[in-house]
Amino acid sequence: MKIIVPIKQVPETSAVRMDEATGTIVREGAKAIVNPLDLYAIETALMIKEAQGARVTALTMGPPSAINALKEAVAMGCDDALLLTDKRFAGADTWSTSYVLACAIRKLGIPDLVICGERATDGDTGQVGPGVAGWLGLPVLSYIAGVELPEGGRMRVRRMVEDGYEVLETPLPALLTVVKEVANPRLPTLRGKQRAKKLEIPVWKPEDIDAEVVNLGLKGSPTRVVKIHRPKVGRACEKLPAGDAAALDAASRKLAAVIVGTGVL
Amino acid sequence: MDGYAGVWILAEQKDGRIQRISHELLTRGRALADKRGAPLTAVVLGWRVAQPDLDDLIARGADRVLLVDDERLAHFLPDSFAACLGHLIRTERPEIIIAGATSTGRTLMPLVAVQVGAGLTADCTILDIEEGSGHLLQTRPAIGGNILATINCPDHRPQMATVRPRSTPVALPAAGRKGEIVRTGAVAEALESRVVRISFEETGEENELGEADVVVAVGRGIKRAENLKLVQPLVQALGAALGASRDVIDRGWLSYPHQIGLSGKTVNPKLYIALGISGAIQHLAGMQTAETIIAVNSDPDAQIFKVADYGVVGDLFEVVPALAQQLQRMGGR
Ligand SMILES: Cc1cc2nc3c(=O)[nH]c(=O)nc-3n(C[C@H](O)[C@H](O)[C@H](O)COP(=O)(O)OP(=O)(O)OC[C@H]3O[C@@H](n4cnc5c(N)ncnc54)[C@H](O)[C@@H]3O)c2cc1C
Ligand SMILES: Nc1ncnc2c1ncn2[C@@H]1O[C@H](COP(=O)(O)O)[C@@H](O)[C@H]1O
Numbered sequence: 001m002k003i004i005v006p007i008k009q010v011p012e013t014s015a016v017r018m019d020e021a022t023g024t025i026v027r028e029g030a031k032a033i034v035n036p037l038d039l040y041a042i043e044t045a046l047m048i049k050e051a052q053g054a055r056v057t058a059l060t061m062g063p064p065s066a067i068n069a070l071k072e073a074v075a076m077g078c079d080d081a082l083l084l085t086d087k088r089f090a091g092a093d094t095w096s097t098s099y100v101l102a103c104a105i106r107k108l109g110i111p112d113l114v115i116c117g118e119r120a121t122d123g124d125t126g127q128v129g130p131g132v133a134g135w136l137g138l139p140v141l142s143y144i145a146g147v148e149l150p151e152g153g154r155m156r157v158r159r160m161v162e163d164g165y166e167v168l169e170t171p172l173p174a175l176l177t178v179v180k181e182v183a184n185p186r187l188p189t190l191r192g193k194q195r196a197k198k199l200e201i202p203v204w205k206p207e208d209i210d211a212e213v214v215n216l217g218l219k220g221s222p223t224r225v226v227k228i229h230r231p232k233v234g235r236a237c238e239k240l241p242a243g244d245a246a247a248l249d250a251a252s253r254k255l256a257a258v259i260v261g262t263g264v265l
Numbered sequence: 266m267d268g269y270a271g272v273w274i275l276a277e278q279k280d281g282r283i284q285r286i287s288h289e290l291l292t293r294g295r296a297l298a299d300k301r302g303a304p305l306t307a308v309v310l311g312w313r314v315a316q317p318d319l320d321d322l323i324a325r326g327a328d329r330v331l332l333v334d335d336e337r338l339a340h341f342l343p344d345s346f347a348a349c350l351g352h353l354i355r356t357e358r359p360e361i362i363i364a365g366a367t368s369t370g371r372t373l374m375p376l377v378a379v380q381v382g383a384g385l386t387a388d389c390t391i392l393d394i395e396e397g398s399g400h401l402l403q404t405r406p407a408i409g410g411n412i413l414a415t416i417n418c419p420d421h422r423p424q425m426a427t428v429r430p431r432s433t434p435v436a437l438p439a440a441g442r443k444g445e446i447v448r449t450g451a452v453a454e455a456l457e458s459r460v461v462r463i464s465f466e467e468t469g470e471e472n473e474l475g476e477a478d479v480v481v482a483v484g485r486g487i488k489r490a491e492n493l494k495l496v497q498p499l500v501q502a503l504g505a506a507l508g509a510s511r512d513v514i515d516r517g518w519l520s521y522p523h524q525i526g527l528s529g530k531t532v533n534p535k536l537y538i539a540l541g542i543s544g545a546i547q548h549l550a551g552m553q554t555a556e557t558i559i560a561v562n563s564d565p566d567a568q569i570f571k572v573a574d575y576g577v578v579g580d581l582f583e584v585v586p587a588l589a590q591q592l593q594r595m596g597g598r
Pocket of ligand 2: 007120
């Protein structure tokens with residue numbers, strides 16, 4: 001069995017700072033990490049690998065430094081990794097990103113499973129997974145909260161929707177996007193880290209994946225960011241002390257009045 | 266761009282009943298259609314969809330309902346829904362298509378966008394038409410709600426977007442509004458799905474969070490699982506859904522569907538009450554667009570107060586019962 005896990009390197013959100021003057025994000029100094037939600041995709045792949053054997057490949061498109069995300073995936077137990085990096089990839093939206101990942105997956109050979117995270121914490125779209133499935137013509141199973149082991153070329157999954165869980169069955173190959181509930185990501189092991197350090201990770205360019213250059217990067221992306229602005233920062237919080245009985249009583253009266261005012265009762 | 270006209274919304278149905286998100290999309294769609302001087306179409310993919318619900322879509326603003334009614338569309342399955350929607354797009358060439366940023370819309374729209382070569386923006390909270398160019402302007406929060414990005418899609422049609430549920434009021438029905446209901450067949454192969462739906466487990470309560478008008482959320486300040494019952498009277502008095510910070514979930518005090526924030530759910534209720542939550546940026550990412558935010562925290566410098574409208578600096582174990590009592594006295598639920 002072969003499994004490919006597309007992962008993304010993202011800035012650590014708790015470290016994201018805003019430039020107060022320009023309203024833009026200060027990326028310098030923000031630590032780059034593996035998209036936290038992709039750890040669940042890696043873990044799902046590793047669980048299947050442990051139970052019935054699989055070759056797990058981590059794949060990312062990003063700047064040269066994204067190799068660190070791949071190393072972490074290898075340290076967790078992925079067998080190998082592939083980095084897609086090139087100036088022409090830069091500035092891709094989800095349409096173009098999913099195109100590039102799909103080209104690379106085709107070149108690697110369609111695996112039995114592609115497992116994505118639910119969404120990346122920076123772009124926060126969740127569109128890349130289904131997009132890749134669209135390009136490759138694979139069945140897509142999104143918001144997967146539980147998996148059964150593949151058997152006889154088929155697989156059962158639990159899909160989390162607004163009011164419950166669907167149990168779905170799909171033929172393989174297929175593409176999953178997984179949510180946090182699916183598994184508990186393991187930590188990288190010492191041995192894994194040593195392997196990751198030594199492993200030669202191939203770096204591919206558009207030519208290596210037979211990608212049409214018109215579909216790449218900012219130029220190949222249908223969407224354009226025309227404006228970035230900061231939403232109203234915070235709110236004018238009216239503080240209500242509740243230190244003694246009288247203050248507590250006043251505070252709860254005030255809150256009750258506010259609640260009535262919202263019209264929810 | 267030539268040859269593309271009309272605004273579409275993707276209505277959602279469950280067990281043949283049109284869902285609330287569809288009525289929110291009608292509010293959005295109507296405004297866009299009016300600005301473009303174009304008709305508004307509600308696309309319904311389903312099975313045995315209730316006739317009054319279809320008529321209601323027209324009463325609430327659709328000029329046309331485009332219905333594909335087939336047993337194989339009873340439940341959302343990506344293959345068949347994408348093939349049907351893709352087929353309709355290719356034959357009718359709409360200019361704009363919007364869907365809910367729901368488990369259905371967020372799966373279906375990227376699949377279709379790739380198939381028809383269209384741009385797609387996720388989880389928009391503001392939609393507008395650009396003066397002059399007539400392009401759809403799609404605004405969405407990014408980076409955990411720290412910025413708002415406005416996106417357009419100048420050279421591709423249709424222009425596609427998913428819209429955050431609860432980010433707009435529902436369109437209200439107007440008596441006597443006229444429109445047509447068009448039942449259209451789909452090409453047979455468009456109805457086939459490789460994925461089969463075996464069963465469904467309803468969870469009701471815990472997953473209602475995303476839909477709730479009032480959310481009461483607890484953080485580590487609640488101190489232990491048993492203390493959750495102290496919050497119940499308040500939850501009941503408000504008819505609220507119960508949410509939590511990640512700390513509470515990680516400690517196993519509540520299950521994952523209750524988690525609000527970056528790696529949990531995004532909620533957008535009328536009223537959000539945060540109890541013993543510090544207000545980490547990852548938590549704020551999931552709730553800061555709530556209409557009114559009340560926070561109770563014993564630490565006067567807690568970050569949560571920065572996004573709150575009202576902040577009680579005090580012990581939640583005192584404030585919560587006092588507030589619940591006050592509400593009951595006022596004849597709440
Ligand atoms: C990648 C990533 C993703 C994350 N995703 C999420 C997410 O989706 N959702 C999420 O919530 N977090 C998320 N987190 C975690 C987040 O950073 C915080 O750790 C978490 O939100 C803190 O939870 P808390 O506010 O309940 O706990 P704490 O930060 O410990 O805060 C407890 C608060 O309770 C107050 N308190 C204590 N006792 C009382 C009392 N008796 N009365 C009143 N107040 C009291 C304290 O003053 C304190 O402010 C994520 C973190 C990372 C790194
Ligand atoms: N540049 C990328 N390289 C590899 N995988 C990606 C990339 N961007 C997104 N993904 C995958 O697609 C998922 C959804 O990302 P997004 O649509 O950007 O929210 C992520 O969790 C990853 O699994």
